[in-house]
């Protein structure tokens with residue numbers, strides 16, 4: 001087992017995981033109740049990855065993520081109220097309701113882009129990392145993407161470019177076993193995506209993405225490497241998504257029993273039990289974290305649902321650069 005981080009780090013990882021789980025449950029319930037109409041890609045089951053990565057990041061570090069990225073955003077610190085308002089398409093959202101769930105961007109928390117184009121988080125991360133390198137800013141950029149994205153040309157081009165320029169980037173592949181409705185093995189000839197790093201002369205690390213300690217240790221090594229100017233790392237985090245590709249997908253294409261087996265090993269209650277068993281936290285301390293997140297979440301949902309829709313005059317604002325400076 002990897003060396004155990006401090007109690008403060010462990011509890012902080014659990015806090016982020018709980019934030020993600022509670023938000024996901026509420027998003028699905030709110031969409032099901034017809035209170036929000038939005039495409040929603042649940043990250044349930046993948047909580048550990050961005051929680052352990054973000055525990056190694058600073059506010060000034062950058063993240064580029066994808067449509068299945070609510071967990072990455074919450075873990076990096078996008079305020080719940082603004083996130084909910086954006087998903088609901090309200091004027092109070094991170095992008096004034098004009099981005100919606102697929103394009104949430106909140107530079108104040110370091111979430112620089114959310115994209116629906118598979119594979120496109122990586123070249124954008126390279127651009128941000130190159131800017132930081134040229135400006136001599138002490139910043140690391142994380143590009144999150146899925147297993148399916150590793151078969152896109154931009155993945156290979158981005159790894160090559162980041163390697164040759166020693167960019168301070170972490171390529172974090174969240175391998176949840178499926179790309180849309182297709183199993184990993186059907187589309188990908190290598191057993192480990194992390195092996196592809198060898199083609200670009202950078203470290204490729206394969207880690208159990210549902211194990212907070214291993215995930216934290218692997219992310220730490222890669223972040224430290226990037227900060228020290230030693231260049232990028234490809235981190236493949238193995239995980240599993242508990243729900244279908246998008247809300248409403250009944251996942252009939254998934255193998256019988258595999259989802260139940262994954263849910264039985266749900267990383268959130270498992271980590272909670274581990275923390276208590278190993279005396280890193282007490283029951284009441286964790287219950288306190290859970291209830292304070294729940295109250296903040298109630299307020300975020302109320303805020304989003306009671307906010308106004310963008311006015312028609314907003315339609316063309318923020319589209320052209322000259323209007324940005326007006």
Ligand SMILES: Cc1ncc(C[n+]2csc(CCOP(=O)(O)OP(=O)(O)O)c2C)c(N)n1
Nearest residue numbers: 068116117118146147148149176178179180
């Ligand atoms: C360039 C491009 N090709 C195809 C699609 C359609 N598409 C949307 S999600 C997806 C699956 C991607 O799977 P993966 O990278 O494993 O991410 P996951 O959804 O599992 O998190 C596909 C093919 C797209 N959005 N962009």
Ligand SMILES: [Mg+2]
Nearest residue numbers: 146147178179
């Ligand atoms: Mg996938």
